[in-house]
Amino acid sequence: MDTTIIIGLINNSALLMTLVIVYEISYIIPVQWRQFTPVINGLLIGIIGLGIMLLHFQLTDGIFFDTRSILISVTALTYGTIPALVASVILMIYRLILGGAGAVMGISVILSSALAGILWRKFILKNHSKYRWLNIYLFGIVVHIIMLACTFTLPWPVSYEVFQAISLPVLLIYPIGTVLLSLLLLRQKERNESLIQISEAEERYKSLFNNSLAVMLLIDPEDGTILDANPAAAKFYDWSIDTIKSMHISQINTLSPEDVKVEMNKSATEKRNHFFFRHRKACGDIVDVEVYSGPIRLDGKVVIYSIVHDISQRIAANNALLESEQRFRLLVESAPEAIFIQTEGRFSFANQYAYQLFGTESPDQLIGSSVMDRFDPEFHATVESRMYTLNIEKRPLLPTEEVFLKMDGTPVDVDVTAVPIHYDGKDGALVFARDITDRKRLEHSKNEIQAQLRQQQKLEAIGTLAGGVAHEINNPINGIMNYAQLILDQNERNSEEENQYAKEIINETERIAVIVKNLLQFSRQEKQSHSYASIYDIINQTISLINTVVKKDQITLDVQLDENLPDIKCRSQQIQQVLMNLLTNARDALNEKYKDYDEDKIIRVRCSLYHSEGRRWLKITVEDHGNGIPEELLDKVFEPFFSTKPKEIGTGLGLSISFGIVKDHHGKITIDTKKGCYTKFILDLPVDNGWTLE
Numbered sequence: 001m002d003t004t005i006i007i008g009l010i011n012n013s014a015l016l017m018t019l020v021i022v023y024e025i026s027y028i029i030p031v032q033w034r035q036f037t038p039v040i041n042g043l044l045i046g047i048i049g050l051g052i053m054l055l056h057f058q059l060t061d062g063i064f065f066d067t068r069s070i071l072i073s074v075t076a077l078t079y080g081t082i083p084a085l086v087a088s089v090i091l092m093i094y095r096l097i098l099g100g101a102g103a104v105m106g107i108s109v110i111l112s113s114a115l116a117g118i119l120w121r122k123f124i125l126k127n128h129s130k131y132r133w134l135n136i137y138l139f140g141i142v143v144h145i146i147m148l149a150c151t152f153t154l155p156w157p158v159s160y161e162v163f164q165a166i167s168l169p170v171l172l173i174y175p176i177g178t179v180l181l182s183l184l185l186l187r188q189k190e191r192n193e194s195l196i197q198i199s200e201a202e203e204r205y206k207s208l209f210n211n212s213l214a215v216m217l218l219i220d221p222e223d224g225t226i227l228d229a230n231p232a233a234a235k236f237y238d239w240s241i242d243t244i245k246s247m248h249i250s251q252i253n254t255l256s257p258e259d260v261k262v263e264m265n266k267s268a269t270e271k272r273n274h275f276f277f278r279h280r281k282a283c284g285d286i287v288d289v290e291v292y293s294g295p296i297r298l299d300g301k302v303v304i305y306s307i308v309h310d311i312s313q314r315i316a317a318n319n320a321l322l323e324s325e326q327r328f329r330l331l332v333e334s335a336p337e338a339i340f341i342q343t344e345g346r347f348s349f350a351n352q353y354a355y356q357l358f359g360t361e362s363p364d365q366l367i368g369s370s371v372m373d374r375f376d377p378e379f380h381a382t383v384e385s386r387m388y389t390l391n392i393e394k395r396p397l398l399p400t401e402e403v404f405l406k407m408d409g410t411p412v413d414v415d416v417t418a419v420p421i422h423y424d425g426k427d428g429a430l431v432f433a434r435d436i437t438d439r440k441r442l443e444h445s446k447n448e449i450q451a452q453l454r455q456q457q458k459l460e461a462i463g464t465l466a467g468g469v470a471h472e473i474n475n476p477i478n479g480i481m482n483y484a485q486l487i488l489d490q491n492e493r494n495s496e497e498e499n500q501y502a503k504e505i506i507n508e509t510e511r512i513a514v515i516v517k518n519l520l521q522f523s524r525q526e527k528q529s530h531s532y533a534s535i536y537d538i539i540n541q542t543i544s545l546i547n548t549v550v551k552k553d554q555i556t557l558d559v560q561l562d563e564n565l566p567d568i569k570c571r572s573q574q575i576q577q578v579l580m581n582l583l584t585n586a587r588d589a590l591n592e593k594y595k596d597y598d599e600d601k602i603i604r605v606r607c608s609l610y611h612s613e614g615r616r617w618l619k620i621t622v623e624d625h626g627n628g629i630p631e632e633l634l635d636k637v638f639e640p641f642f643s644t645k646p647k648e649i650g651t652g653l654g655l656s657i658s659f660g661i662v663k664d665h666h667g668k669i670t671i672d673t674k675k676g677c678y679t680k681f682i683l684d685l686p687v688d689n690g691w692t693l694e
Contacts, residue, residue, distance in 0.1 A: 038079070042086020045075050049091045053098075059165055060158070062100025069113045070177050073143045076117025077125060077136070078185040088114045101154065108150040116143045136182045140175030147174075215289075215308035217249075218298070221264045224249045224257070227303060236310065238282035254278040254286060267293035267304050279308070287312045338414070338435070341421065342371045343428030345387060357414070357435060359406035374405050386418070390429035394420045404433065413440045473512070481509040530691055533572040535565050535607060535618055542579040543605070546587070554597040555590055559605045566609065566687050568618055574661045575685070578669075581654040582622040582681050589626030589679060600625045609687075616687040621680060628675040637671070665689050 033040075049071050058064035068091055076084035088110050095106040120139045125132075148170060151162045209216055209228075215236045218228040229244040237244065237252065249264070250257040255277065263275060275291040293306040332339050338354035340347055347366050350358075358374060360366045375383050379402070389395050396419040404412045414433040421430045484505035487498065543559060550557055568575075586603045594601045606621040629637060638659040662669045667685040 038082035039086055041079055042075075042083035043090070045071065045079070045083055045087040046090030049087055050094055053091065053094060059162060060101075063102035063105075063154070063158070063162060064100075065166060067174070067177065068106075069109050069143060069147045070140075070174060070181060072110055072113040073117040073139070074178060074181050074185065076114050077121050077139065077182055078189060080121070081118050084114045084117060101158065105150050105153045108153055109147050112146045112150060113143055116146060132186075133179055133183060136179045137175050139182075140178030141171065143178065144170050144174045215310075217244075217306045217308065219249050219264065219304040219306060221267070221295070221302065221304050224260060224264060226252075233308070236281075236308070237279070252279050254280055264304060267295065267306075276311075288315045338431075338433040340366075340431050340433075341423050341428055342387070342431060343423055343426040344391075345371055347371060348423060348426075348428060354433070357406075357412060357433065358404065359408060359410070361407075365407060376403060376405060376411070379403070387429070390418055390420045391427050394427075396420065401436070402433075413437045477509050477512050481506055481513070484509065530569065530571045532567040532569050533575075535568050535620075536561060538570075538572050538575050539579065539605065539607060539620070542576045542583065545580065546583050550583075550587055550603065553587060553591055554601060555587060556602045557605070558602055561605075561607045562609060565607060565618065566616065568685060568687050569689055569691055570665055570685065571661075575665070578658040578661050578683065579620070579622070581658050582683070585654065585681075586622055586624035586626070586679070589624050593626045618685050618687060620683040620685070622683075623678060623680040625678050628677055628679050629671065629673045630675055634671060634673070 049068055052066045052068055052071060056064040056066040072084060072088055072091070075087055091110050092107050095103055095110065098106075116139070120142075124139070125135060148163060148167055151166075152159045154162060209230050212230060213232055215233045216230040217226055217233055219225070220227055226244055226247050226249055229241050231241065233244060234241045239247070248257075250260045253260050255263070267273060267275075273292055273294045275293065277289050277291055278286050279289045280286055288311050290309045290311045291306050292309075293304050295302050296305045297303075332351045335351060335353060338351065338357040340350035340354045342348060347369055350363065350366055355363060355366060358366055371387070372380055372383060383402075386397055386400075389397060397417065399415055399417045402414055402416045404414050406412060413436050415436050416431060416433050418429045418431045421428060423430075484502045488502040488506070539559070539561065543557060547557065583603065583605075590601050590603070602625060604621070604623040606619075606623075608619050610617050610619060638655050659669060662683060662685070665685055666689040667683065670682045670684075672680040672682060
């Protein structure tokens, strides 16, 4: 091996080491010139290459060697494509300037070294490989095998001579030089990049710490000393940063120093990183804060990094919301009407009044159950339509009267208003329901009173008319009756046919006289004498009058009177007249339904005592199993001259007169009937009607 080659390599190695300086220079280039760093590196490396080529080893005239192959290949491997290409261009130009027989070989070596380095960097080199040195050593062998191959660009005798002279030192020394220089540069690159990352991280930390609007503190977990504070902390606490850095965290935190120590230990050991504290400002104000803390390592020491958020407004808002919710809940729970929420057709919330309204023993009976279960099935279609309006169309419902069902099935009249809401993540409705059972009962009573008043006014008007008509008819009827009697008295001169006609005239005039008498009684409601009378006598005497007739019609009389019934203050003849009228109507109804005997051809008479409104009452019931009264006729049965009987049987005055008599006795007469089944007249009379006995 020629020692001059070794000496030349040693001389070149000093220049190769200047690549380290180039690497350092590239990291001190100003930021605004950083985009030109690859070109600048290429120029500097090119200059180093020129120095290497000046200290070359000349084998023969025009043929000389140096370490440019190591320089260019390592540049491509470590610096990248642009620096390698820039440096290669500089060296190739210089080699052309030098000329000589080896110019082509020299340029070939430069190009092949650059290309090999670029390809190896991109496809083969692994920066963090465990055997990276071996990878680079193989790279050095490949590069310099290519370099030796370039010698064959020379004429054959020369190329053979050159190959023999340089092959051994090139293959033994050049790859080692490539490994050493490459590892040195790569390590330098990694170290510098790590330093850059650390520097950038520190800059980012400083920027984040100093420019953040969030309050940040660095605290020593050993003694609670505040190591640093950002400007946001100074603004928040109204102390300067230097003042804060001279303070202990217990001077800010309102907890005792012992409790502060415990909380810092939790944060330092990473057992907890979220806290709620109360902090003290410079002015003495105490504010609620939310603190996120965690341990970080700074300058080789573990410190607590805390981010502080002022949540005093949020706490105040939450307290206000809580108070508002409490007021709302108190208002809802104490509301004098049922309030509930339905979502997806089910009860989701209900107040205490709603539980009472539905008669639930516990909330679990109602919450979660179907709303439809609380409506009568015949109203389900209407309710579903309303729920569609609320849940889907999102439109409120106008107040409507509905009927709820309690848990035991009892109906409840309610006035309902509902508005759509979004509750617990679901669409639904807020429903207000007011129990109007008492109101409906009062309205019904009012309607009954108004109906009775209208009936009374109608009767009074008709009574006035009837009285006038009766007086006008009475005298002519008496005259007709007298003339008919005179005709009948002339018996010897009359034929049998004439006598029969006279008798018929008398019978019809007597019938008219009875009608006139009833009209007068209806119009005047004659006030007969009144006294205490036995209800047993009144009923038994009335039955004795009609007993023969009903037996003839094959009607069974079933009379049951309770024992020890008290005497009643009344006009006994009028009460007897009412009972006679009711019994006669029952007889006519049975004869209409049953032509002959039937086991259901029965008139039942009942009388019992009961107490109501602090008074004693007698209830007299007359029941028949006839055809009943059609519902559309119930409002007319007490009207004067209204009758469903043929005109030769009824006058239509019986029930209207009976109604007046009972009303005059401060009682009431009601009807319970079912068409085709039965009719039951119920007569309620007070034992003491308040009359003063004469």
